[in-house]
Amino acid sequence: MTTILLILFGVFLVLLVFGMPISFALALASVAALLNLGTYDLTVIVQRMFTSINSFSLMAIPFFMLAGELMEVGGISRRIVNFANAFVGWITGGLAMACVLGSMIFAGVSGSAVATAAAMGSILVPAMEEKKYGKGYSASVVATAGTIGPIIPPSIPMVIYGSITGASIGRLFVGGYIPGILIGLGLMIVAYLIAKKRNYPKTNERISLREIGTCTADALLSLFMPFVIIGGILLGIFTPTEAGAVACVYAFILGAFFYKEIKLKDLYRVMEHGVQITTIVMFLVAVASLFGWILTAEGLPAFIVKSFLNISTNPLVILLLLNVMLLIVGMFMDCTPAIILLMPVLTPLLKSVGIDFVHFGVVMILNLGIGLVTPPVGTCLFVAGKIANISIVEIVKEIFPFLLVMIALLFLITYVPWTVTWLPSVLIG
Structure with a gap:
């Protein structure tokens, strides 16, 4: 076992150091290990x-990736931002808080960290730069x-995670709501305190109820999308997979016929980009599964x-060790490949100490989500840096x-399991 593991991880890490994309590095490391074994037909x-x-x-x-593309082209993202800004724009640092609130709403359809960061x-x-917010702070x-x-689901x-572990995807979806809201509130509080200290401006004065109503x-109709998706799953009208198709249809109808912002010429570009992103993700899933x-x-x-x-059989200690491990893994690997690689390895451990798979799923995804904003890999850091046109160092x-605050809330959610399990028990049983 030692030799094969050295080949697997050695080839993988060397290729990463030389700048090879993670999916190709995983594929070539797997081929090298199988060639060394010599016991498998290739x-x-x-x-x-x-x-x-x-x-x-x-x-x-x-489906969910295409839905995110249609939301951006169809003007849905902009309307979500305007809605969020109407509620919090009058507060000091309101644009930053509107970004967090808008991300929470957008997350209810896109299902992707990168798509959410790019859309918001x-x-x-640009709006924060116009109001003289610091670029590093904005990013x-x-x-x-x-x-x-x-x-936040979907x-x-x-x-x-659900497809690998057999955990109910519906319960995972519902279990993510309270942690997602807690993270959003925590980020809004930090954004407000920093903006207050630096005297960043308000977007506008407190607006009237009539303007909020407008x-x-x-x-x-944009805000109704998450309710359609999750409501349909909970009521048994469609499965989580079918919910993705419903989200696409809803986003297209809304953008093309209600808001009239999706034109026929836009569809090719939207479909092309959706296919490209899907191909990248699915190839990554395939090679990470082989690895x-x-x-x-x-x-x-x-x-x-x-x-x-050998260290401990106490689930609380095991969860602490897993959190530390995942925080480190998240610094070097994106969420999807980390889940595919680690869950076949960790599933027996979770079963042996009686850790709930739905609870751990949300903890793991939150953990790896923190990795998306920590160097050196930090995908969301690169997206935000590119949009703000600044270096990663300035963001860090x-x-x-x-x-x-995200790490503090991670440990709260880890050691207070009902933050994840309570809502699925009420809505699903």
Whole structure:
């Protein structure tokens, strides 16, 4: 086992150092390990990759990604921002708070951290710059608010986690609401305190109820999307996978026929970008599954279980160790490949100490979400930096207060499980 693991991780890390994309690094490391073993026909590579993505649950991924694209082109994102700004724009640092609130609403349809950061950042970073907010501060708000995308349902990482572990995707979706709201409130408080200290301006004076009503009416159909998706799942009208297709249809009808902002010429670009992103994600799922299968075949899960249980059999201690491990993993690996690689290894450990899979799923996704705003990988950092046209270093200088509150809430959610499990028990039973 030792030799194969050295080859797997050695080749993988060397290729990453030389700048190879993570999906190709995983694929080549897996091929190198199988060639060294010599006991498998290499056709197993194609078989394992195909089997890993031949899943009804994973069909939700392209649908939710396409829905996010349609929302941005169709003017839905802008209306969500206007709605959020109407409620919090009159507060000091209101644009930053509107970014967080808008991200929470956008997360209710997109399911993606990067899509949320890109959609909110493209609208709000220029607006914050116009109001003389610091660029690093603006980008750090966009990046951290984007991490709410995978926590508030629907969530692409939750779909992947559920398909691997067998945990109910519906329960995972509902379980993400309270943690997502807590993270959003925590980020808004930090944004407000920093803005107050630096005397950043308000967007506007307190607006009238009539103006709030106008913004709400304009955004009402957009705000209704998450209720359609989650309500349909809870009522058994459609599955989480079918909910992705419903989200696409809803976003298209809204953008094309109600708001009249999606033109026929836009569809090709939207579909092309949606296909590109989906292809990247699904290829990553396939090669990460192959990598994980080799780890499992070589007995790494049993070794991990034994190692952890040698330290402690107390679930609280195990959760602490897992949190520390995931915070480190998240610094070097995006959410999707980390889930695919780690869950086959960690599933036996969770079962042995009786940790609830739905609770741990939300904890894991929140944990890896923090990794999206920590260097060196930090995908949301790069998205926000590109939008604000600043270096990652400038964002990192500003992001620590937001990270601290996210880590504090992570441990609250870890050790107060009802923050995840209560709502599914009430709504699903």
